[in-house]
Amino acid sequence: MRVPLSWLRTFVPELTATPDEIAAALLRAGLEVEQVHRYGDDITGVVVGRVLDVEELTDFKKPIRFCHVDVGSRVHEVVCGATNFVAGDLVPFALPGASLPGGFQIATRQTYNRTSDGMICSAAELGLAESSPGILVLPADSPLGADVVDLLQLRDEVLDIAVTPDRGYSLSVRGVARETATAFGVPFVDPGLLAAAPVDGGYDVQLDDPGCDRYVARIVTGFDPTLPSPPWLQRRLVRAGMRPISLAVDVTNHVMLELGQPLHAFDLATLQGAVVVRRATEGERLVTLDGQERALHPGDLLITDDSGPIALAGVMGGAATEISEATTGILLESAHFEPSSITRTARRHRLPSEASKRYERGVDPDLAPAAAEAAVRLLGELGGAVAGPVTDVDHRAPRPQLQLPVDKPGQVAGRAYDRGTVLQRLADIGCEVTGDQVLLVTPPPWRPDLTGPAELVEEVIRLEGYDTVPVALPTAPAGRGLTDSQRLRRRASRSLAAAGLVEVVTPPFVAESLVEGLGQSHHQPPRLLNPLSEEEGLLRPSLLPGLVTALLRNVGRGLPDVALYETGSVFRGAGTPVARVPKTSQRPTDEELAALDAALPSQPRHAGVALAGRRAGRAVAVGDAVEVFLALGQALGVTLTVTRGQEAPYHPGRCALLLLDGEPVGAAGELHPRVVAAHGLPPRSVAGEVDLDRLVQVAAAGGPVAAPVVSSYPPSSVDVALVVADDVLAADVERSVRAGAGELLEAIRLFDVFTGPQVGEGRKSLAYALRFRAPDRTLTDVEVLRARDTAVARAAADHGAVLRGA
């Protein structure tokens, strides 16, 4: 809402504060003044001049005029491109040396073969309009030579206020003026008190739907549609951010801005029969003012006459009954509609309008006759119209009375407010108050947001100032600290960073093509109904699309070695919508809560990595990703095992499946060469992803670490080299050796991998250093050799391993 201070001051006549003081006071009261615009200070040297003569220059492609303009002290020659004036007209004339908005300087110059010694100004050039077709012709009684800035009151400040949805009354000069008067403790002159009693013979109006509880219709005749809006009216509209259109429309907009009551003007001559307010029926259509034909929805509240729908109530009028340049008879509508109905219709037809914005937030239902009266008076004064009969169909419900214990505001704020303060603040906002310890409060009709004691409490605390609320710390009961899962997730993140990976936080919106390209479609990513962009219409079912995108960005920015990780939720599948969303008047049942959760997709937290380039002095390989995840498992206290996998989007021969207790929990691998090629990734890039929630769940269930028995008996070390087929995994051989060696095996280390003719084609030799130790004795050579032999035997049985050199 843009509020010109000159307008506001008419209702707060004793206000002496500066614009910045007013802005600060309103901010403190909860009206967020986003900006204070200043006008007119940048205009100098523009005076009222009279056009003495007009010479049409015909040598040019467009109409050009050469005129003499008398400014009282002397006569200036001037060249002008506008044609909407005649000799004798008074015009705003910028003298040589004048300044106009935007730093535009006027000087004497040669143009069109003449001397132009100044400029005749348009409304736009004076900052009075966004654009204007010709120059501004001033009223005939304007004094010659007078400063136009003063004459047209161009100097003004405008408060740009962001109005919160609960404060619909602030979408009017009236509402903001009331808050201003309260903030400065000065009187407020309410412009919303004009009265006009119904006069028999008014237009026939019938309310057939509770969505409209008041409808005032005023007949106006004898209106002169050729008259323009006067400068002051245009100026107010422009300053308030609206475009002047025609006198009749400008008047309705002016009243709406001033009082907050949207008005609609029908061309009386186009109406057929009684005005009926009702819901739409299936199949009805209406061409609205914007020229669009709209299919109406049975929920839409309509204004109709015998011809059918003539307006979308509270949202937009119809084209067929729109006032035109020939309109002399007007039916003015000043009505009150139910907010949620307007919200739905405006949203359904994507038609947010100045009217709907106000109706949605609640318009004062008492205001309808006053607003209509204000408009009728202006149409009379400015357009020569004659006021006709008045219809006022009034189905208003009685205003609710709220109960407020007088000490309640103090209880909420944590300080005391005396009774007088509470009563004063409630009166400031327009409440009627009776009662003693429990106040009986009737909120004013323009405050439909005041529905309970909590809202009244806010008004008292707000107007007294939030800065007067004391400061105290609540005493929380002894907390339990972070949960095991929360601690474990922190550990996971630290472990990945400790492994030399850099965390990224990528948006969860991903392109279907990328999800498909990475082979993740089978996870059934949820689709967005209204995505930010058509391309990125899915929620990520995996962290890989985000990581790959970030990897590409880093590589694209010239970083050769990249190692990224991300932890976060991924989204898979779809839930089942609940048949009936629970009410909020009580706690939902456990069944209802379970049903709400069942409506959501699955969204486990994952941890993913992506690496490219070099790491630890050599090219990254699948082992890097696997190692990072094994370390992650170790940090969490769970043991991941590795087996060969065939997962997308990995190279089928370079993919590791990560298992926890024998169940897959993730995969890592070199990205498939086709994936690398399709996305322009560095060759041999690697990636991986695990179900972090699953790891954390198992780790948290593990309980505290059981301390080991640290033996101080001497160890016995023995090396074995096992020859196996090339495709046998070292991890599998190691597992077998461990199992076969039994409890005496303290440690096993792979220290050499050898391939060559000595071990045979398609085979490899894996050399392990085994360290044996017993907790209670020094091992004998016989015991150690027996353990080694069973280990070898197990490897032989499981993988056909042969002891090298045996």
Added chain:
Amino acid sequence: MSAPDYDPKQVSLLDAAQLEAAHAAGLAAFAAAASLDDLAHAKTAHLGGQAHVSLANREIGVLPPAAKGDAGKRVNEVRRALEAAFDQRRAALEDERDQRVLVEERVDVSLLPGAVLQGARHPLTTIQERISDVFVAMGWEVAEGPEVEHEWFNFDALNMPADHPAREMQDTLWLAPEGSQVVLRTQTSPVQIRSLLARGLPCYVVAPGRVFRNDALDATHSPVFGQVEGLCVDEGITMAHLRGTLEAYAEAMFGSHLASRLRPSYFPFTEPSAELDIQCFACRGDVALQPCRVCSNEGWIEVGGCGMVNPAVLVACGVNPERYSGFAFGMGLDRTLMFRHGITDIRDLYEGDQRFTQAFGTEA
């Protein structure tokens, strides 16, 4: 100089002059040894089994008892002297060797083995942990909720029924198909509802997390951003407690040198409602330091919304508003980060450039 031959028939080995000659020869040999190898040879010659002092020692046994003491003493003196000379010479030669070898083994200590990239954690992650820790230290607990949320939690239970204009305050991203009832949570406030429903009372929780809006990405807006929600519901909770808690938070996050203020505002789920502003770190509202690009000359930066929990919210969670009251707040983490670290473009947080994250290390 060679060692004297052993002749058991003679006792000349114990002759004073000969002993002295052997002593002198030994000292000379040790002093002349140029290396530890030479010295080892000299030791064999002058202190070994066939050396003069060793042979002389054996002769003592055949001497008459009266002579034994004197002879033994003399031989031992020589032996000890030679041993001392040997030890001294060995120490000197070892020092020389060590000096030479250790110098030869010098390396470039700045030359590192193939370095692993410096890992780092994202500032959005670490700031969440830091904020959580501040509240955990006050006895609060950390709560969580899903990012994709049912509209009942995101709107209805927060006092935003279907046609409430407040729903329009936030551009919500909905899941397909129409009627799915499921949104990307527009705020962390649904965690308030889940906490009240699941935890019972009193309830003191913070809930950091990601939220989503249908907002185009530019330097100051992101469709994804971080928030931290706080909720305190207990008997006798007042707005004074809200102020105290927010001041503790502001001091922990921004230091005690910046002022804060509460400004009346509107959220359907709080009543009264307020915005929390922190004094602009760049200009502090000082006109002399403006125009200020950080706060657009406001002097204040908006970091979040807060207020007293609307009784309607308590009722929806089965909490008796006659007995319990509470406050809630939601702080923008991105704003907080931009503010703390002078980040000028919010996109840096979400593009995943590893140079950006690396600068933040692993803890906030």
